Amino acid sequence: MSETCIIIGASHAAAQLAPSLRQEGWAGLIIVIGDEPYAPYQRPPLSKTYLQGEKGVDDLLIRHQEAYAKHGIELRLGERVEAIDRESKTVTLQNGDVLYYDKLALCTGARVRKVSLPGADLEGIHYLRNIDDVNHIKAHVGEQKNAVIVGGGYIGLETAAVLNKLGMQVTVLEMASRVLARVTAPEVSEFYERVHAEEGVNIQTGIAVSGFEGAKRVMRVVCADGSHYPADLVVIGVGVLPNTELAEAADLATDDGILVDSYTKTADPDIVAVGDCTMHPSELYGYVRLESVPNAMEQAKSAAATLCGKQKPYTALPWFWSDQYDLKLQIAGLNRGYDQVVIRGDRQGSRSFAAFYLQEGRLLAVDCVNRPQEFMLSKRLITQQIQIDVAKLVDDTKSFKELVSA
Known part of the structure; x- marks a missing residue:
């Protein structure tokens, strides 16, 4: 009798996990359940090329539905899982x-x-996480209209850059003393604040939003210091929360995410x-x-092996990216606990540099702006925990490849 694997969530992880299961030898049923009406799609372009109108929904799809059918993968879209019963093994x-x-x-x-601020339910106030969110935002975009972005993280700044390109008057309001404060060094924050200002975006830091005003739709954003900003469109980007409710209700361990081991296993041997x-x-x-x-993607490959009774630990180095204007930011590693930041390149006079985060002389992470070579080679420096000569690291007259080879 064939076995059944159910995947809850039609996410990027699911899009990788389902075909990887087949590659690992899963012969039974594979069912992917997602609460959106779309097959799994790429989310990074939502705040960039999809918002800008350069890509349509079909361009976002990771695979078309025919590809899932070819592998015998059943998609149940527009459906939501309400509960998991581990004892009866049902959803x-x-x-x-x-x-x-x-x-x-x-x-x-x-x-x-x-956010639960006064006026937060007014028309014209949006969040950006899925296709429908962006479709609603697009309906309020217009040249010379006022857009206010609440939150100066990556999503906020990417959205600001696109709306600015589309001709809107854009203001970014950030509660912290600088943009990207949770994820980058002050030097990188300063660079992005300068670039956005050069492009015509008004960035205000150290300012707390206290509410939104308007009749039926938003007209202005009000701040705690008494200032206010006109708004035809508001996009709020103040972070995300992991969806752990199903796991918690099923008595699986969570702590700001579903707790898993290096093989993606939860406390239940039949659930990854x-x-x-996670x-x-x-x-x-x-x-x-x-x-x-x-x-x-990499975690999904490990999970597929686990579900098929194999052991492939997930050990990949974290990396990320962000596109704003002509800037390609590539990040390798996590900078938590750094005690030194050094800069390679001219972040004041150009739009190309790398910021290296070190702890006791060893590289923890790097932020690379239009520096693909530094990004790729730094992955090796981080994973191998190689001691680095800082003077050579910042010498932009020498090839970075030569430094790594040495």
């Missing part, structure tokens, strides 16, 4: 259907963190978890939760 859908599983994969991702929703061990950084497409 109950919102429509009342009960499905049996032999193995279960939680690829539930994350959701936007919402993959992607943004808290997993890293040899270099301890337990981490990553919001990253590369993490979802």
Whole structure:
């Protein structure tokens, strides 16, 4: 009798996990359940090329539905899982259907963190996480209209850059003293604030939003210091929360994510978890939760092996990227615990440099702006924990490849 693997969440992790299961030898049923009406799609372009109108929905799809059918993968889209019963090994859908599983994969991702400020339910106030979110935002885009972005993280700045290109008057309001404060050094924050200012975006830091005003739709954003900003469109980007509710209700261990081991196994031997929703061990950084497409893909490959009774630990180095204007930011590693930042290149006079984060002389992470060679080669320096001569690291007159080889 063939076994059934159910994958909850039609995420990027699910799009990798389902075909990887076939590659690892899973011969039974594979069912992917997603609450959106779309097959798994790429999310990074949402705040960039999709918002700008350069890509359509079909361009975002990781695979077309025919590809899933070819591998015998059943997609149940527009359906939501309400509960997991580990004892009976069933999942109950919102429509009342009960499905049996032999193995279960939680690829539930994350959701936007919402604000509960006065006026937050006015028309014209949006969050950006899925296709429908961006479609609603597009309806309010127009030249010379005012857009206010609440939050100066990557999503906020990427959205600001695109809306600026589309002719809107854009203001970014960030509560912290600088943009990207949680994820980069002050030198990198300063660079991005300068570039956005040069492009015509108004960035205000150290400012707290206290509410939104308007009749039926938003007209202005009000701040705690008494200042206010006109708004035809507001996009709120203040982080995400992992979707752990199903796991918690099923009595699986969670801690800012579903706890898994290096093989993606939860406390239940028949349940794995993959992607943004997981808290997993890293040899270099301890337990981490990553919001990253590369993490979802590599973790999914490990999960596929686990579900097929094989052992392929997930050990990939975290990496990320962000596109704003002509800037390609590539990040390798995590900079938590750094005690020194050194810069290679001219971040004041150009749009190309690398910021290296070190701890006791060893490289933890690097932020590379239009520096693909430094990004690629730094991965080796980080994973091998090589001691680095800082003077050579910052010498931009010498080839970075030669430095790494030495």
